[in-house]
Amino acid sequence: MAQGNGAQGPLAGVRVVDMTWAWAGPHGTQLLALLGAEVIKVESHARLDHSRMRSLMGGAMKTGPDGSPIFNDLNANKLSLTLDLRKDAARDLLRRLVSVSDVLAQNMRPGVLERLGLSYEELTRFKSDLIMLSSSAVGSTGPERLYAGYAPTFASLSGIADVTGYPDGPPQPLSGSVDLRVGTAGAFAVVAALYRRRQTGEGQHIDLSSTEVMTSMMGEAFMELSMTGRVPGRNGNRHDVMAPHGCYPCAGEDQWVSIAIGSDEEWTALKAALGDPGLEAEAYAGPAERWQNQESLDPIIERWTRQRPLGDAVDQLQAAGVPAMRVHLEDSIASDPHVVARGYFQELEHPVLGRRLVGGAPWTFSEDDVGVHRPAPLLGQHNEAVLGDILGLAPEEIERLVADEVVR
Amino acid sequence: MAAAPRDTKRAPVSGGMLDGLSVLEFGRMVAAPYCGKLLADLGADVVKLEAPGTGDPARRRSPFPGDHPHPERSGLFLYLNTSKRSITLSLQTEGGRAIFRRLLAEADVLVEDCSPGELARLGLDPGDLAKQFPRLVHTSITPFGESGPYRDFRTHHLNVYHSSPHTTFSYAPEGEAKRAPAKAGRYLAEYDAGLTAALGTLAAALGSAATGRGQRVQVSKQEALMCIERVDIGRQINPPKPPPWRGSLGGLLRAKDGYVMVTPVQDHQWLGLVRAMGSPEWTQSDACRDEMARQEHREELQPRIQAWAETLTRDEIYHGLQQEGTPAGPVRTVAEVQEWEQARERGYFVEIEHPEAGTHSYPSVPYLFSGKGFGGSRAPLLGEHNEQVYGERLGYSPSDLTFLTAAGVI
CATH class of the missing domain: 3.40.50.10540 (Crotonobetainyl-coa:carnitine coa-transferase; domain 1)
Known part of the structure; x- marks a missing residue:
């Protein structure tokens, strides 16, 4: 995706010690790595990253720690160093690494790092202006600070699950994507702290609540409660004031087009595109009427969409000025002409997985080279590079650390 | 201001x-x-x-x-x-x-x-x-x-x-x-x-x-x-095609007063759920011995977990499981989130x-x-x-x- 002149990313020169695992934390540090930071993932055979082994969706994997496609999608551009932090010598190495780094990111339960002697206070003795991100389920203060969670529990606690889904169906806790939202917010907070450090020279300990990240992304629902006393609920694909507003079936199986009408101009365009005299009825004359009568309006639209292949429906509606779009399901995105034209997915060679399509960076920078350059690291792939080149250990010292299972 | x-x-x-x-x-x-x-x-x-x-x-x-x-x-x-x-x-x-x-x-x-x-x-x-x-x-x-x-x-x-x-x-x-x-x-x-x-x-x-x-x-x-x-996209667009999703063990459960999310993924988290349920005999069976087995026998295990959840409120399950080390979270309405003690604190x-x-x-x-x-x-x-x-x-x-x-x- 990078269209720049080959310059490094804007975070070039920033070194991140990445002690995160599962999905949220790793995606956050992955975004920092896409932006040019040097991210060193510290992990261990003794405590394997969850996403090297299993997923909530797919269950346990039989591929071994280096063959996880999920791990590959969450750890691009990173280096891997294996340290068994139960050993004193490993913790000493970690402190040395922190002393030459800018950021430490972690998402263990509040209290775990402290018990390892790696609290923020302890680490600032080695790096006085350290920026540390501690990402947890509900924050590291408050009565529930020790509670653990995964993406679907964050979605449930935050309120987003209860407002997602059909009114006559169960709530929808979305999926692992919630974790990637949390990771994005964590990365943003880290860059904010880097900005502050540049201005003042001071470090920060960032306490991020995964659940609050999601609540903040539906803030106006809380305003509705405060302003009207109403408790917002689920409304499927419908909208508070816009209508028609939904996904309509096209020819074939499981093919849907989304149509959303937000103004009289768009309504006029829809009427012109469909040419159905039923739409001229008094019952649909104004926006309030259309919203009130959307139950009877939807079947008229469906009559038209059902007769057309999805691609034709989108083209005809957009040509007429109607906000309409393909509903992508499963793998249809990979062959979408727009996505292909923009080159969002790239083929990346992984030593165990082989060639795989991976998504790129979510931005295009005009000057900097921002994007996915390397697949996720194999477990311990960069032990020698990190211990030798960065910490300056001699090859014999590294060999001894491996023999003593400190590096493991 | x-x-x-x-x-x-x-x-x-x-x-x-x-x-x-x-x-x-x-x-x-x-x-x-x-x-x-x-x-x-x-x-x-x-x-x-x-x-x-x-x-x-x-x-x-x-x-x-x-x-x-x-x-x-x-x-x-x-x-x-x-x-x-x-x-x-x-x-x-x-x-x-x-x-x-x-x-x-x-x-x-x-x-x-x-x-x-x-x-x-x-x-x-x-x-x-x-x-x-x-x-x-x-x-x-x-x-x-x-x-x-x-x-x-x-x-x-x-x-x-x-x-x-x-x-x-x-x-x-x-x-x-x-x-x-x-x-x-x-x-x-x-x-x-x-x-x-x-x-x-x-x-x-x-x-x-x-x-x-x-x-x-x-x-x-x-x-x-x-x-x-x-x-999710990476799973879909690369071979092999993922098998149809059947749901995780636990997952979204109906409690007495609404839905609650329970995610007993790893062994210690499963054991926390077992303790919270009072270690019933069925949890000692071969079908529960490890993560792979539980996944395989999900259809038989899930109704039992659901039956247990129905006897409790969302908050009883939430706090009970969290105290045993098992991640869980009640599905909360906007009004309930607003009143959540943790966020207020x-x-x-x-x-x-x-x-x-x-x-x-x-x-x-x-x-x-x-x-x-x-x-x-x-x-x-x-x-x-x-x-x-x-x-x-x-x-x-x-x-x-x-x-x-x-x-x-x-």
Whole structure:
């Protein structure tokens, strides 16, 4: 995706010690790595990253720690160093690494790092202006600070699950994507702290609540409660004031087009595109009427969409000025002409997985080279590079650390 | 005016993380304004440019106090524009564009959501702006980016959300009739684009501060969403085709008073659930011996877990399981989240007073910086800071502003 002149990313020169695992934390540090930071993932055979082994969706994997496609999608551009932090010598190495780094990111339960002697206070003795991100389920203060969670529990606690889904169906806790939202917010907070450090020279300990990240992304629902006393609920694909507003079936199986009408101009365009005299009825004359009568309006639209292949429906509606779009399901995105034209997915060679399509960076920078350059690291792939080149250990010292299972 | 946290555990950010960062935001509705808000709530000086007379269309969107529409009382606008200043400026006028350039000369960052080509048509070609303001970070947020066949597509949130294959797996009970996938609640994909843009913008601003070289940051909402859905998408678009999703063990369960999410994935988490259930005999069977076996026997185990859940309330399950080390979370309504002790203890909800809309409880920021949280202020009235900003930055007197107002420039 990078269209720049080959310059490094804007975070070039920033070194991140990445002690995160599962999905949220790793995606956050992955975004920092896409932006040019040097991210060193510290992990261990003794405590394997969850996403090297299993997923909530797919269950346990039989591929071994280096063959996880999920791990590959969450750890691009990173280096891997294996340290068994139960050993004193490993913790000493970690402190040395922190002393030459800018950021430490972690998402263990509040209290775990402290018990390892790696609290923020302890680490600032080695790096006085350290920026540390501690990402947890509900924050590291408050009565529930020790509670653990995964993406679907964050979605449930935050309120987003209860407002997602059909009114006559169960709530929808979305999926692992919630974790990637949390990771994005964590990365943003880290860059904010880097900005502050540049201005003042001071470090920060960032306490991020995964659940609050999601609540903040539906803030106006809380305003509705405060302003009207109403408790917002689920409304499927419908909208508070816009209508028609939904996904309509096209020819074939499981093919849907989304149509959303937000103004009289768009309504006029829809009427012109469909040419159905039923739409001229008094019952649909104004926006309030259309919203009130959307139950009877939807079947008229469906009559038209059902007769057309999805691609034709989108083209005809957009040509007429109607906000309409393909509903992508499963793998249809990979062959979408727009996505292909923009080159969002790239083929990346992984030593165990082989060639795989991976998504790129979510931005295009005009000057900097921002994007996915390397697949996720194999477990311990960069032990020698990190211990030798960065910490300056001699090859014999590294060999001894491996023999003593400190590096493991 | 500073907002008062509901309690004092979260002291306001002093100075702010982004003190010294000067941002112009020309954004409408959700995505670009959320990007501006994220920066403003951490201390950046975000000046929002609004069209004279009408302002951000979010001002006309619900919710409103007592359901009475009023341009200074939209809950959507008030939430998304905290901590900013507002000035009015018409880019349709030559005078307005000249003022815009003068403001850009003073700014570190421009965040806008103009349609592709719109700025160039106004005589503000992004390439020219880059030459004129080499230190500027110019962030553009568009539905599909500025190239490719969908570049000029018209969209609303619904269209954008479904343009990326989000989860086609759900925790819904099995065997339901096939319906269109439901979008995420509220405006989630727009918030996603705003959050993604804020990260890219701030990283570019940090780079510009170090090197003196600004740049253009373009965000396609569709790509922001695809990046967030990258793991699910990666499974779908690479061989082998994943097997149909049958649901995880536990997952969304019906409790006495609603739904609760239970995720006993790893062995110790499963054992926590077993203890919470009182170690019934069936949990000692071979079907439960390890993660693989439990996954394989899900259909037989799940009804037993469901039967247990029905005897308890959501909170009994939540606290009971968490005390055993098993992740769980009740599905909470907006009203229940608002009353959540944990969030209150952290000072997450803040009472903010507004001269037109009154005092309301706002979610604040999801992060504390060395113990300090939200130090922001209420959203601005339309053009509230014209005198201040045009006076301080450009040296206009109140009588100059009278002329500019009469000419429709501000």
